[in-house]
Amino acid sequence: MEGGGGGGCGVLAEAARPAAGMVVVQMLFSVLNILIKLALNDGMDARVLVAYRFMFAVVFLCPIAFFVERNTRPPLTRKVVLHLFLCGLFGFTINQNLYVLAIKLTSATFVTAIANLTPAATFILVILTRLETLKLRKRAGQAKFVGTLIGMGGAMLLTFYKGPELKLLRRLPHPKLVHITKAHHTHPPSTGNQILGSFLGITSCFSYATWLVIQAKVGEVYPCHYSIAAMVCLFGAIQSTIMAACVERDKEQWRLGLNIRLYSSAYAGLVASGFAFPLLSWCLRKKGPLFIAVFSPLMLIFVAVLSSILLNEALYLGSVLGSILIVGGLYLVLWGKAKEQAEVSKDDEMGRESIPMTPTSEMK
Numbered sequence: 001m002e003g004g005g006g007g008g009c010g011v012l013a014e015a016a017r018p019a020a021g022m023v024v025v026q027m028l029f030s031v032l033n034i035l036i037k038l039a040l041n042d043g044m045d046a047r048v049l050v051a052y053r054f055m056f057a058v059v060f061l062c063p064i065a066f067f068v069e070r071n072t073r074p075p076l077t078r079k080v081v082l083h084l085f086l087c088g089l090f091g092f093t094i095n096q097n098l099y100v101l102a103i104k105l106t107s108a109t110f111v112t113a114i115a116n117l118t119p120a121a122t123f124i125l126v127i128l129t130r131l132e133t134l135k136l137r138k139r140a141g142q143a144k145f146v147g148t149l150i151g152m153g154g155a156m157l158l159t160f161y162k163g164p165e166l167k168l169l170r171r172l173p174h175p176k177l178v179h180i181t182k183a184h185h186t187h188p189p190s191t192g193n194q195i196l197g198s199f200l201g202i203t204s205c206f207s208y209a210t211w212l213v214i215q216a217k218v219g220e221v222y223p224c225h226y227s228i229a230a231m232v233c234l235f236g237a238i239q240s241t242i243m244a245a246c247v248e249r250d251k252e253q254w255r256l257g258l259n260i261r262l263y264s265s266a267y268a269g270l271v272a273s274g275f276a277f278p279l280l281s282w283c284l285r286k287k288g289p290l291f292i293a294v295f296s297p298l299m300l301i302f303v304a305v306l307s308s309i310l311l312n313e314a315l316y317l318g319s320v321l322g323s324i325l326i327v328g329g330l331y332l333v334l335w336g337k338a339k340e341q342a343e344v345s346k347d348d349e350m351g352r353e354s355i356p357m358t359p360t361s362e363m364k
Helices: 002-041 046-068 078-105 108-115 118-128 139-160 191-221 225-247 260-287 289-294 296-310 317-353 359-363
Strands: none
Touching (some): 002 078, 002 260, 046 078, 078 108, 108 139, 108 191, 118 317, 225 260, 260 289
C-alpha cells in the first residue's frame, strides 16, 4: 500500500513539474519587464539594453552548448546557418528592439497584454503565407478566426480607451523602487506614445511569429536546443550591437556601472535568456506548444501587480477590459488549434485502421 501511494505521489509530482516550471518562467519574464522599465527610466538607450542582453546571453550559453551537445551536434550547413541568422533577426533583434521601445513609450503592463496577441499574429501570418488554409466551415477554423478578431479588438480597446483608474492595487505596499533611477516616468503615457507603442508591440508579435515559423523548420533538421539558442543569441548580439552602435554613439550610454543598467542587462542575458529559455524548451518538449501558451496570461497578472508595487504605475479600466478581450481571444485561438490537432490525429488513426493487414504484418 505504501509503495503504491509513494508511486502515485511520484507520478503526481512528475506531472506537476512542467506546470511549476511554466509558473517560474512567467515570473522570471515578469521581473525582466520590470527591470527593463527601470533601466529605461534611468535613461538607458533601448537598443543598447537589447545589445547587452544578448552579449550576456552568448557568454552564458555558448560554453553550455559546446560541452553538453558536442557529441550530438550535427554539422552546420549553409541553409541552417541562414535560418539561424533569420531567427536572430526576427526573433531577437527586431522583436526585442520593438518590444523594449514599446515598453519605453507605454508601460510594462500594456506591452505584456499586447504580447498575448502572438498566437493570433501567428495565425494571420500562416494564412497570408499560405502555410495553412482558412477553414471557416469547421468549428476549429471559426474559433481561430473569431479569437483573432477578439484579440485585435482588445488591442484597439487597450490603445484608444483609458477609462477611470482602478484603485485596487494602490492599497498594496509600495517600496518606492522607482527612486533608484534618475527619472521617474510614473505619469500615464500620452495618446501619441500609446498609439505608437501599441503599433510597435503588435509589430513585435508578428516578428516573433515569423521567428516561430522559421524556428520550427530549424528544429527539425538541427535538433540541438542549446546550440540553436547559443547561435541565435550570437547572431542577435552581432545584429543588435551593429544597429545600436549606428544609432547611439554616446560612450556614456554604453558604460555600465554597479547600477540598474548593469543589473537589468545581466538579468536579461543570464537569467531570462540563459536560464528561462532552456527551462521553457524543456516544458515545450514535455507538454507541447499549446500547454506553453496557456500560461502566458499569468505573466500579465504578475507584471500588473509588480508594476503597481515597484513602479507605482496606475491601472486603468481600459487596460483591464482590453486585456480580458486579448486573453479571451488567445484561449479561443488555442482551443481552435487544439481541436484542429485532435481532428488531424483522429483522421490519421482512422487511416491506419483502414489499411488491411498482410499475412507478413500479422506475423510481425
